[in-house]
Amino acid sequence: MLDCTRLQQLIASLQARAQHPLPAHLIALRIAGVHVGDAQPDVARFIARHVRGFRLSGDVLDLLENAGGIDSRTALLAEAALKLRDAGLLPGWRNEMLAVGDPVLASIERAACRPLGITTQAVHLNAYVNEDSLFVARRSMHKQIDPGRWDNLVGGMVAARESLLQTLEREAWEEAGLRIDPSQLTQGRRFHLRRPVAEGFQSEIIHVYDIVLPPSIRLANQDGEVAAIERRTVNEVVDAIERDEFTLEAALVMLESLTRASGTSEPYY
Numbered sequence: 001m002l003d004c005t006r007l008q009q010l011i012a013s014l015q016a017r018a019q020h021p022l023p024a025h026l027i028a029l030r031i032a033g034v035h036v037g038d039a040q041p042d043v044a045r046f047i048a049r050h051v052r053g054f055r056l057s058g059d060v061l062d063l064l065e066n067a068g069g070i071d072s073r074t075a076l077l078a079e080a081a082l083k084l085r086d087a088g089l090l091p092g093w094r095n096e097m098l099a100v101g102d103p104v105l106a107s108i109e110r111a112a113c114r115p116l117g118i119t120t121q122a123v124h125l126n127a128y129v130n131e132d133s134l135f136v137a138r139r140s141m142h143k144q145i146d147p148g149r150w151d152n153l154v155g156g157m158v159a160a161r162e163s164l165l166q167t168l169e170r171e172a173w174e175e176a177g178l179r180i181d182p183s184q185l186t187q188g189r190r191f192h193l194r195r196p197v198a199e200g201f202q203s204e205i206i207h208v209y210d211i212v213l214p215p216s217i218r219l220a221n222q223d224g225e226v227a228a229i230e231r232r233t234v235n236e237v238v239d240a241i242e243r244d245e246f247t248l249e250a251a252l253v254m255l256e257s258l259t260r261a262s263g264t265s266e267p268y269y
Contacts, residue, residue, distance in 0.1 A: 002234065004262055010241060011255050018248055020195040027056070029116055031063045031073060031105045038117035040200050043089055050087075051080045063106075073106035081112040090115060091199050092144050097160040107160040114199035123168045124253040125154035126210045127178070129231060131261070134254075135219060136237060137175060138228040139247070150240060151250040153219070153229070154178070157204075164207055176229060177220040178213075186210040188260055191252060206249060208256050234258065 027044035029037035039047075039061055048056035053076045055062045063073060077100070084090040094110040098120055113120050127135040135153045139146055156171035158164060165182060172178040188208035195202050219229050232240075238258075241251045 002238065002258060002262060004259070007238070007255055007259055007262070010238070011252070011259065014241075014248060014252050014255070018191075018193045018195055018252060022194070023196060023201070026117060026201060028060045029063075029118070030060060031101060033062075034101055034105060036101045036105065036118055037113075037203070038201055040115050040117075043084060043115045043200070046084060046087060046089055047080045050083050051076060054080070070104065070106055073100075074108070077106055077108040077112070081109040084112065084115065096157070098157060099160045104160075110157065111199075114197060114202055117201035117203055119203040119205060121158040121164070122155060122204055122206045122249070123158060123164050123171065124152055124206055124208055124249065125168060125172060125180075126208070126254055126257045127153040127176075128210060128212045129215050130212070131234075133231055133233050134237065135176075135213070135229055135231050136246075136250075137221075137226045138230075140225050140227045143225060146247045148227070150246045152253050155250065155253070168209060174223040175221055175226050177218075177222050180211065184211050188256055191256065193249065193252075204249075206253060208253050210257050 022038060025041060026038040027041055028035055029039050029044070044056055044061040047054050048061060053064055055064060063076060081090060085093055090111055092111045096110040097107040098110050098113060100106045100108050100118055108118065112118070129135070137151045137153050139149050139151055141147045154168065154172045154175050156167060156175070158167045162170070169180050172180050186209065188210060190205055190207045193202055193204045193206065221229065237254060240246060241254070246254070
């Protein structure tokens with residue numbers, strides 16, 4: 001049986017890493033007057049100098065209202081992302097578009113989200129075999145972020161124009177060769193990570209889902225981003241979380257599920 005006090009202590013420790021105050025030096029990014037991100041100062045200054053439609057005033061970078069509708073704003077953000085990449089201010093390039101704002105004000109290349117501190121949405125799936133074991137996945141060594149660390153079975157960012165379920169279905173197939181029956185899903189809580197990272201500032205809302213899979217199921221990565229899939233006992237997973245073998249996101253996702261299943265009302269933010 002899991003020790004609920006141990007789980008609560010682990011969550012408190014992880015949340016201390018996941019809930020940072022906003023660094024004072026960041027530049028607020030506004031689109032049509034709405035605060036959508038918090039940019040690195042060198043990134044904000046570069047955009048204001050090199051991309052039309054942006055204005056930097058004090059500690060605020062505005063994409064002006066007269067920049068037009070969603071398509072026009074998306075085009076200006078695409079121009080900004082390309083120029084940042086060419087100037088060496090944008091790490092990597094994903095060719096994935098993510099939504100900006102809620103309701104959506106524009107879309108932007110995924111690689112630009114953390115340098116601009118734009119809030120992203122992600123889905124994660126805990127895949128149980130029974131109440132005592134679940135599948136976990138090891139990230140490929142060529143992943144840009146957290147290479148070689150362990151994850152829950154499925155996780156990914158919600159693409160522009162995708163629903164949470166559509167993203168979960170896509171990621172489940174790509175990462176584990178798993179076809180999801182939505183009726184078998186249990187939706188858990190969501191929480192918000194806010195922390196400085198190497199690329200800038202991570203602001204990410206994570207939606208947690210659980211599923212129970214048959215012991216005989218065969219899982220296989222399809223996109224080359226997962227190095228291994230293993231079945232582990234819950235106690236083994238908790239031990240590995242204590243050893244810091246899992247990504248911060250995955251650790252919090254699995255602990256959310258375990259505390260929810262045990263009836264613990266540990267808060268998630």
